Amino acid sequence: MTLHIETPLIESRAMSFASGRSVWLKLDAMQPSGSFKLRGIGLACETYLARGARRFISSSGGNAGLAVAYAGRRLGVPVVVVVPETTSERAKALLELEKAEVIVQGSSWQEANAYTQSLIRESDAFLHPFDDPLLWQGHATLIDEVFHFGLKPDALVLSVGGGGLMSGVIEGLYRNGWQDIPVFAVETMGAASFHAALNAGHTVELDQITSVATSLGAKRVCEQAFDWSKKHSIQSVLVSDQSALTACERFLDDHRLLVEPACGASLAAIYEKIPELDEFNNILVVVCGGATTTIEQLRKLKLPALNSIGEKNNENPD
Template sequence: MSLHINTPLIASTSLSARTGREVWLKLDALQPAGSFKIRGVGLACQTYQERGARRFVSSSGGNAGLAVAYAGRQLGVPVTVVVPQTTTERAKSLIAAEGAQVQVHGASWVEANAHAQSLLDAQSAFIHPFDDPLLWQGHASLVDEVAAAGLQPDLIVLSVGGGGLLCGVLAGLARNGWSDIPVLAMETMGADSLAQALATRSHVTLPAIRSIATSLGARQVCRQAFEQSQRLPVRSAVVDDRAAVEAALAFADDHRVIVEPACGAALAAVYQNLAALEAAQRVLVVVCGGVGASHAQLVAWQQSL
């Protein structure tokens, strides 16, 4: 039994009218833990439990940690999540509400991850937020559901942080015979590690994260994401924080669903009708979700940017 659900796939009347193309939304913001993360995290947790793990440890800016906490509660396995200091109080409280122990350590995910690694023992399994083939296998189910619904898009738009969702979608495209479908990878300025890697054709590490989209706050994408982006039709576009926040707010008005600025980066591609969409008539946007922002927080960010 999977821990994720088959999420709605809907045509967006408002975004189709705005862009002059057919825009479809895969609403993974409606997953039980609030984001797509539970697809891969659920599979990984179930697999590691079957292999004998009696405790899960994760490092996360919020969404992956919440997914691990949710999976642990469903499976009856204790969970420790280490989050960096940039994690919102809302995300920390939601993780704790699932029964997980929350530890705050370090200024960024890198420091939090190092501390999480130090907590591991022989009975613990480390659940990486984005760099594990089990995660990609689980995330690929998103594409399976789209294919099963009979929809074949011309372009898939998604947000990229560490690259787990990108790797999963590319895996899903491959196993459905759709590897020729291009993917538009969206990031925010200051968290654009993939864009810089593609521009320089090197696996770059950002010196720091300078974006409010902390869920995109991996200073370097995983190697799998970098390497696959070199050989598959992956395009990149970057928007500023304000565009991401305003897209999230507009989406809340249009579709009555709250998402983080990290997800707003993908939505900004269609709200701004970016030139990168030009060749596509049928566009699928992965509404990946995120629980670190409320509507009030989105409005506060909009006013401050």
């Protein structure tokens, strides 16, 4: 028995009609922790517990931290989550609801993460948000479920932040013999570390994150994600913050499910009928989730102040 659940796979009639092709949704926003993160982090937590870990530590107040907190509660292991001062009260409340000890430290995720490293003891396990082979192995179960359902898409669309989801999804494609399915990796402008890596020919660190899609806010994509780009057909797609936010609202209307802007990025690729998808008739979209988002937050972000968000939103790069 796993900590994550098998999530629904449905055809979206609204998105299919809007895009002129069949659009299937893997609804990982319905995981108990609110995002796909539980697949990989759940496996990692179980593995580290079996290896003798007696406490889990995370430095994310976003989806990764929530997945660690959920896994720790279920496994009966204490959890410490260090978050920066910019973390929302809602995120902290959700962490505390899962019985995690929440420590507020620093003005950015980088500062919170540095403090986290100073807390780690020999019997602790540190859970990285995206750069761990155990995470990729766990995330690959998403494709296992699609395979067993009996649906083989022509193309797969997902959002990319640190690259953990994409690394796991492609691992899942290969272990199910679906290495011919191309992946469309969607990022928002201002959080496009994978796009920058493709342009440079190696991973690079962005100067800053200026997107409101804070869960995509990894300044450098993991090496595994970039390595996959040399072996697998991956096309980088960029959308605006406004497009991602609008897609979140449309998706709420269409499916009664609220997701964060990071997830809205991949949905925007469908709603806006990007030309890169014109030749494909059967598309799978990973609805990755986002537990800390509220409709009020989305509406505030859609105000003209978008361009003033800047580096202050770089607190939870999941």
